[in-house]
Amino acid sequence: MSRLSHPLAQVAGALALTLGWVLVFFGGAALPVVPTYEQLGVVLTVGVSGVAVLGASFLLAWGAETAEKDVPRAFAIAVLAVLAVAPEYAVDALYAWNAGAGGATTAACGDLSTAAVQAGETELARACHDANLAVANMTGANRILIGIGWAGIAVFTVYRAAKTQDAAVRDREGWLADAVTLDRDIATEITFLFMATVWAFLVPLGGGIDILDTLVLVGIYVLYIGIIIRGDVEATEDQVGVPHYFQQWSLPWRPLVVLGLFAYSGVMIFTAVEPFAHGLETIGLNNGIPEFFMIQWIAPLASESPELIVVVVLVNKARSTAGFNALISSKLNQWTLLIGTLSVVFSLAYGQYGVLPFDSKQAAEIWITAAQSYFALAILVDFEISVREAISIFALFISQVILEFLLIREAIALPVDSEELLLVYTAVYVVIGTALFVKRRAALREMIGLAADAGRTAIGRDPVHTEFAD
Template sequence: MSRLRHPLVLVAFAVALTAGWVAVSLLGIHPSTLAEVAVSGLAILGASFLLAWGAETAEKDVPRGFAIAVLAVLAVAPEYAVDALFAWNAGAGGATAAACGELSSAAIEAGETELARACHDANLAIANMTGANRILIGLGWSGIALFTVWRATTTRDSAVMRRDGFLNDAVELDTDISTEISFLLLATAWAFLVPLGGGIGGLDTLFLVGLYVAYIGLVLKSDIEQSDHTVGVPKYFQQWSLPWRPLAVLALFGYSGLMIFTAVEPFAHGLEEIGLDLGIPSFFMIQWIAPLASESPELIVVAVLVNKARSTAGFNALISSKLNQWTLLIGTIAVIYSIALGAYGTLPFDARQSAEIWITAGQSFFALALLVNFTISLREALALFVLFISQVLLEFALIRDYVVLPVDSYELLLVYTGVYIVAGVVLFALRWQALVYLLGLAGDAVRTAVGRDPVHLDNAD
């Protein structure tokens, strides 16, 4: 092995990418906005590689699903931090449904008073959360599918199926992700109901956090499977003996998590400032640019896995990220809000944010309908991307008065929600046998976890 390709040299290179940010943080340097974006962005890139290597190494000692779930939580931790900040500010400022209801939308948007700013932060918490979730599917799921098929010409990824027809090549996913998809279906169904409660409250927390705890408990019961695709740095660390191997995993997780957690906020904030200088509205920046920055570690990690012909692990990580954002993120911001408020409360949001939650749930519903048969084709990936990007661009054009449409921004969200739901219903109806098979596999996982024999399911009809 070339000395330059030795695993420890690669680790050192990844750590070196974070050195600039470590120096800026420890020395208290205040660089220009552009320089801060550059050094924090490099730190995120280096940390993402370390995080991916840590997760792959951990698969030798813990169930793969659990390793990926930990990876997903660490990779989206910055998104939790951003949303938690807005939820805390909302509670500390006394933003309740009753108090915010007495203010006009214009006053809240302008942040004329402390209460108005708190109500605005409550809306921003929802906007940031829904933006992050839609980016994860609209860019993440679709982009990784397209990248996987493209890279398969070099990696020879066995998960890529070459099929006749225009853009009909597809990525075939492992049926092991049936558990994640089933739990995500439950979380998506609940998300449609969240706006009907007038905010995010205790019932939402109990259901969504409980759902994720049940999921983690289930994957912990899974068998440890050795991967024959492990190469490079993870393979090197997996050859270490106990206790050095788990210590290496903890070091990789801890250092990368610290870098990501500390670097993403300045990275996102710097991008926001650059965007504002270019005339992009602040609300739009909070919903789209900040989440794009905070989701970048996850997308980089998955791209690394796909580059190693581990597309199933990559999609597992993306689905797990979506699941923990759709459960833990929604559930915990309500807890943080109540702590800041000093009493139990329901995190309020306006009608516009209700529509944002519905379109996010609609997109999730449609995306799961695409994956229910454990494949995603190029056409399906492009459909996910086009629906996502067209709504964002149309919304931006409406905000900037670049176009005139027969609907306003709020109605546009409802139109897209309807499109997602109708398309999802049609797909589930056409693929109902695949849905039954998927739910059967998830049921097998539950039965196995509680010590019962699984029901043998050979394949979908």
């Protein structure tokens, strides 16, 4: 083994990618010769912070893979997912806080016109606008995760299979029929995501995100964590490179390394992604792209980048099952914790209990996001996703984004406005998803049965759905 290929050299290389950001973020204020990232300018800030996110993503992936030796794989991946999307929480929390601090109650915002809110004519109008942005950023992030993340990784996994020899990829006859098969252990994640998705359809009916949404959605995630943390530590897959090296370390050094990798990568991602996303927003705004569009799509795309990088790393190591587990776990925590905590942040800023308000456009955004999740789960319910299915997920996602952008820019004329367009796509997702669930009802029963068995095992009872055992 050459020195450059030694695992510690690879770790050093990933750390080196983050050093520029460490210097400008932590050293800029203390060392006169080092500029702060605000002094670098937008383009350089995007470059330095983006490279740091890349390096931190490698460290995060290695930490999660190393941890699988000591904790259930699903739990290690759940931790990875939370750390990878932490910046998304920070961005959304900022908008929710500003909304609460500005007194953006449901009643107060209801008295303002749409034009006044969008223009931010007063402090209250700006607060109401921030409340809408919190929802827009959250729904954009969730739709990107499925429309680009799930779809893109499925196609990439099949594409790379010729080189990686990934056993999860199945060659099938037919047009774009090659598929990625998923481990049935992922039934727990899919079932809990299904529960959260069903509840999400009800959120707009309450006129805002309230304490009931918080209790239900956070409760779903807590129950999920309670089940997977009690799972057995699986026989570790044959690791290579950095994770294999660290897994040979003895206790207590191995878990300390894992904690160190998680902590350092988490700090890097949390501090670097916001300036990275904000820099991209600024570049977009300077080129005439609407603020709302930038915050809903470009900022979440930047904040989701660590997770997508991590999954690409896993796929390149023929660990597509772990990669999809990470994507689904991320979707679950964003679809539960992210939505559920927005009203808490809003209430803290408001100084008393309050409901995070949103307008009818954001209600439609929540419905289409829930519908997309419903459709995607109908595809995964049989524990596989083909290239054809992945392309359909992406096609529906990107066509809606493009059409809405063109409508906002008044570049095309359609018989519906942007809000009605969202409702049309919502109906399409629900109709196709329902048809798939009906067709795959046996797979749906199997998925729920496997998840129920995982819950029974977590409380020390024997599984009952032995007919679903592999």
